[in-house]
Amino acid sequence: MVANFDFENIGAAVEEALKAGVDPLEIIDLFSDGAREVGEKYEKGELYLSELVMVGETLKAGMEVLEPAIKGAKSYKAVMVLGTVEGDLHDIGKNVFGMLARGQGFRVVDLGVDVNKERFVQAVKENDASIVGISCLLTTTMLNVPGVIEELERQGLRGKVRVIVGGAPVTDDWAKQIGADAGTNDAVEGLEVCNRWV
Numbered sequence: 001m002v003a004n005f006d007f008e009n010i011g012a013a014v015e016e017a018l019k020a021g022v023d024p025l026e027i028i029d030l031f032s033d034g035a036r037e038v039g040e041k042y043e044k045g046e047l048y049l050s051e052l053v054m055v056g057e058t059l060k061a062g063m064e065v066l067e068p069a070i071k072g073a074k075s076y077k078a079v080m081v082l083g084t085v086e087g088d089l090h091d092i093g094k095n096v097f098g099m100l101a102r103g104q105g106f107r108v109v110d111l112g113v114d115v116n117k118e119r120f121v122q123a124v125k126e127n128d129a130s131i132v133g134i135s136c137l138l139t140t141t142m143l144n145v146p147g148v149i150e151e152l153e154r155q156g157l158r159g160k161v162r163v164i165v166g167g168a169p170v171t172d173d174w175a176k177q178i179g180a181d182a183g184t185n186d187a188v189e190g191l192e193v194c195n196r197w198v
């Protein structure tokens with residue numbers, strides 16, 4: 001459904017799957033598979049940007065129906081500041097991760113997309129956060145992630161927070177090389193790491 005950008009019917013299909021007892025995490029995996037397939041086609045020039053936009057809308061429509069099935073924690077175990085790095089407008093994966101984190105009892109301060117290093121640091125201070133989650137989907141905007149970590153260091157906050165970077169091009173090795181504590185292209189794996197930290 002994602003790969004066919006069927007944004008009109010995806011909500012009903014997700015609802016049906018949930019009613020049939022399918023695990024919401026399994027549905028997220030299917031979304032990611034569909035997005036990957038589309039991304040590859042776009043890369044090969046088999047799809048237009050307008051179709052990529054429609055895929056984004058389809059993913060969002062599906063996530064809207066999925067969200068209530070994942071939410072549910074009443075108290076929180078840690079505060080996490082989350083945002084998509086400067087220059088990057090992709091937010092679907094970040095929202096998936098944020099939603100799962102909320103569902104597991106984190107208070108998530110979501111700063112949105114195109115977030116510069118100063119806003120990340122300010123939000124850490126204002127919310128007394130212990131985790132910073134940075135999303136990035138473009139190889140070009142990956143270059144902006146080290147700046148956030150440097151700014152945390154400059155302001156004396158690096159020892160107080162753990163930093164996790166996520167997004168399709170992110171690997172744990174790369175994240176550690178740039179001074180983050182962890183990196184992943186999988187929200188569930190990211191959440192396991194955060195749970196170990198608290």
Ligand code: B12
Pocket residue numbers: 031032035036038039040042043049052053054055056057059087088089090091092093094096097132133134135136137138139140164165166167168184185186187188190191
């Ligand atoms: C939908 C989409 C868009 C939509 C975004 C809509 C939105 N609101 O987000 C639109 C159409 C706006 C878009 C625009 C562009 N896009 Co785009 N897009 C995609 C696409 C198809 C899917 C992304 C997605 O939502 N995936 C589904 C989610 C669930 O997966 P995910 O983001 O990876 O997130 C998962 C994990 O990574 C993780 N995660 C994500 N964030 C975080 C954060 C933390 C802390 C943690 C722990 C985990 C985590 O959790 C999620 C679940 O497991 C990808 C293809 C791909 N393979 O990713 C291309 C892709 C990312 N886009 C690409 C490009 C080139 C662009 C544009 C530059 C196109 C253009 N010419 O303008 C622009 C850039 C705009 C900008 N400045 O950001 C390229 C990037 C290539 C590269 N090497 O950098 C890709 C890879 C497509 C391709 N193969 O060419 N795009």
